[in-house]
Amino acid sequence: MKLPTTLTPIAATLLLSLGSMSVANATDDTGLFDKLSVTGFIDMSYYSLDIDGGDSSTTSGLDQAEIDISYDFGNKLTAHVDIEYQNSSEGVDLEQAYINYSFTESFSVKAGRFLSYSGFEAEEPTGLYQYSGTGYAKYFYGYYQQGVSGMYSSDKFAVAVSLVNALAGPQATDAESPAIETMLAFMPTDEITLKAFYSMDELATGEDTTVINTWASYAKGPLTLGIEYSMSENTQASYNIAGTDSEATGYLAMVNYAFTDKIGLTLRYNSWDVESADGTTVEESSGITISPSYAVNDNLLMVFEYRMDSNEGFGTDANSMAVEALVTF
Template structure:
């Protein structure tokens, strides 16, 4: 019998102070005095039991990525990321950009690069569990083409990116550019708060998150809202709560998220909420195993339970 997430929510809150998962780390290969290569191989098995439907399973290579980082000198650096995904069936250029440090605190970046926004990262090496929430396309920026300036201080940081579009790396229209703005504060070594505003014409998104990390414990909360990210006058909001605890070579993560997108008439066109429980185990410095059990509820996509096993190799 399926257990409702509503009955599990009180359990989720109680566990939130004692849950966690470690992140994979990689030092990369020094190809020359100035050139370094890093990357990862991401493989998984996923089984999904759909309420009122057939179960589905899939396995294989999710993604392979190799990143080249070149240091010309103390100020000028460049990075090129290449990736292969089964979904693409080909090698794709993910990022290619240069950075120049005008001062110790202020850096300019130009080229094709990933948005600063969002608590959950685009790459599996930055996630605390196997799956993302699934709401990133509505609230987060994506890979972008343009110019970005970043000021990084001890307590306060700010960034402004002027790009063709904050939501699409394929957009080449620079006549009507979009932008992304970030403000961040780190009042202590343990606390970080960031806020982002993104706009491209009528399409707007706001994302803010706060995280507490001390010792083996990480807690995070995120809130999002958007307008027209699904087109036709749509609007929506969403949030997540996450707790992560790491001990020795193992860890566990607990996450709850919820979102809803409405069209101009107020009809729900996409929604979802889920509780995710994700233990992990560090087999070696370069191999992380991630296990996940996720319970989804959605009025538009239906309910489902998912089990996933991931092997993440970093180098």
């Protein structure tokens, strides 16, 4: 569910500027470049898909590369810009661009284009415990959005409210009927995180789509556990799958264990289904993922994945294998 804006000339200008900054930084005495931080990643993979009773396919190469730029103006104001290249779209895109103002240590407001807070699984490969996402994010997660968002956070509690043009519309500019995303988070201990999201948007059909996303995680030492449950109404109308008055539910359970500081293993089960207004199941899918990983060094992570999917709605099963090389900087 990618809806990026292609901005190759802007991206090229920014990259050239970064090159100039790195040279100037060697002789900078003003501290200007101390306020600038640049991070990013390069993501490459080999992927093989075998569909029972269907064709098999194999792909390899560069999946994605990204540069994230942050600048601290001082006086509680910061700016953040993410530029990415995706091989699937064959272009350089502006992913995020927003400013953030911290009124206090606990309360801040950001405005521009930013990623939704919702969802247990991250949008970027650097935030995933395995190679692939579940596949149900487009039904239950928000996406990159344009608008304004306020957050209050403390050690044990956080709340956020976002008013955006669309829950999944990074290019949306119509603000006549804004969408809303709300978040409640509780962190009763250092190991436990609980989050709940309620989101609502108006579709082109005039109907309201509502999404509830809840997840919890436990992380202590080498062990990380995660569970998620989501449900939505009318979400499918925007994808022309089930129409108005459709319903969808989905969940996942995941365990990740780090045997050493270099070797880890992730096991995940996920499932979701979509029903039309008359109760007909139009999509029913589940999957099991086994994904070991190996950290070659601080910057290079190798991820291996074997996944088994069953789509009862279409009566097909599929097995896939992947090898991913993820470089971060």
